[in-house]
Amino acid sequence: MMNKTWITQMVGCLLLVFTVTTFAENWQYSIIVDAGSTNSRLHLFRYQINTSSPNNNLPIIEDISIAPYKNNIALASFNQNPQTAESSLDALFNAAITTLQTQAVDPKTVSVRIYGTAGMRLIGLNEQNNIYSTLVEHLKHQYGFISITARTISGKEEGIYDWLAVNYLANNFSDTNATVGIIDVGGASMEIAFATKEATENQDTVLRINGQNYTLYSNSILGLGQDEARNFINKDLTSGSCYPSGYSSSTGSQYSFDFRTCDNLYSKILNNKLQLNDKPLIASQQKFIAFGSVYYVYKFFSPIPNRNTLENNIYSICATSWQTLKTQYPADAYLANECANGVYIDELLFGKNGYLLQDSQIQVSNVINQKPIDWPIGALLYENSINLKLY
Numbered sequence: 001m002m003n004k005t006w007i008t009q010m011v012g013c014l015l016l017v018f019t020v021t022t023f024a025e026n027w028q029y030s031i032i033v034d035a036g037s038t039n040s041r042l043h044l045f046r047y048q049i050n051t052s053s054p055n056n057n058l059p060i061i062e063d064i065s066i067a068p069y070k071n072n073i074a075l076a077s078f079n080q081n082p083q084t085a086e087s088s089l090d091a092l093f094n095a096a097i098t099t100l101q102t103q104a105v106d107p108k109t110v111s112v113r114i115y116g117t118a119g120m121r122l123i124g125l126n127e128q129n130n131i132y133s134t135l136v137e138h139l140k141h142q143y144g145f146i147s148i149t150a151r152t153i154s155g156k157e158e159g160i161y162d163w164l165a166v167n168y169l170a171n172n173f174s175d176t177n178a179t180v181g182i183i184d185v186g187g188a189s190m191e192i193a194f195a196t197k198e199a200t201e202n203q204d205t206v207l208r209i210n211g212q213n214y215t216l217y218s219n220s221i222l223g224l225g226q227d228e229a230r231n232f233i234n235k236d237l238t239s240g241s242c243y244p245s246g247y248s249s250s251t252g253s254q255y256s257f258d259f260r261t262c263d264n265l266y267s268k269i270l271n272n273k274l275q276l277n278d279k280p281l282i283a284s285q286q287k288f289i290a291f292g293s294v295y296y297v298y299k300f301f302s303p304i305p306n307r308n309t310l311e312n313n314i315y316s317i318c319a320t321s322w323q324t325l326k327t328q329y330p331a332d333a334y335l336a337n338e339c340a341n342g343v344y345i346d347e348l349l350f351g352k353n354g355y356l357l358q359d360s361q362i363q364v365s366n367v368i369n370q371k372p373i374d375w376p377i378g379a380l381l382y383e384n385s386i387n388l389k390l391y
Helices: 002-025 090-102 125-143 155-169 226-233 259-276 293-301 307-318 322-328 335-350 375-384
Strands: 028-035 040-048 060-063 111-116 148-152 181-185 189-195 204-209 212-222 288-292 362-364 388-390
Touching: 028 090, 028 375, 040 090, 040 375, 060 375, 090 125, 111 125, 111 375, 125 148, 155 181, 155 189, 155 204, 155 212, 155 375, 181 293, 181 335, 226 259, 226 335, 259 307, 259 335, 288 293, 293 307, 293 335, 293 362, 307 335
Parallel strands: 028 111, 111 148, 181 288, 288 362
Antiparallel strands: 028 040, 040 060, 181 189, 189 212, 204 212, 204 388
């Protein structure tokens, strides 16, 4: 009996090892670095073709990044001295190499993409290229990567990748579910993308996914990220209305919060930016997942995604004195900007010069099915799925 049990256990173990090994051999690996306006994030993906469902030919994707996967260094900050960017991502790549070693993966088989976004779009093309060429040479010699791409993606691409990531994570391509649109507000730009039947001249892209065509409106507006928008209103003499009462600027000016005055400042920016960059017609039934800065504004002011609750809480919290707020939120490193950001997001989503959305159209979240929303997932889909085509 003991021998038979032992043999059974050994056979089971051998089958398990064989299955895991066979499964692991089917994985491909890819690194995508999201080089944003305030930080860089490295995503180490492994992926394989999905053979489990006849209705879903998109790959199975797993993000296996381990800490540190993010730093607080903007690649664009090296625009004056690009050679100093050489080792700026080393901590992230050291962690990735450690993970690859545990998976017994040769770095020469791993594709690497460094994609700059809005922060890099703000600097000159020559400056961008100098930074990228420095990084590419360093990664080849330091880590042995062979397949390396480094470039700045367009805002339209970023919106497409966001849309793909959200709907992939929500399983909207494998089921018969309707897709959802995305609104992603970063530090320097904001992206909006959604499937539409109303063709526009400049912003449409047709994607074929699992045998179905999607006409996708995707647009990105540089300057409508929360940090750039806030920097713009700060040039106005009335910008003190966007900050808590009693807060002092670096110039010593005393501020006093006033919602309407602050709202008017942001409304003017949106009126100029959206009209010049194409403001789409959005059907009342169109649903959106809003994330990025939108998520953090709602997290601070209104866990319930409701416009009235959001505005009421902005009114009450931002009318509180700066000294009291510092006592109430001692760990919030961005406390001084919360009120300005809150007014901006409210005007962007609901205001007359914003997108005029209704509460029922918006779901605010930074995760879907317990997985974080990150556009690099969409970039991986776009570039590696044989069932995804751009027309």
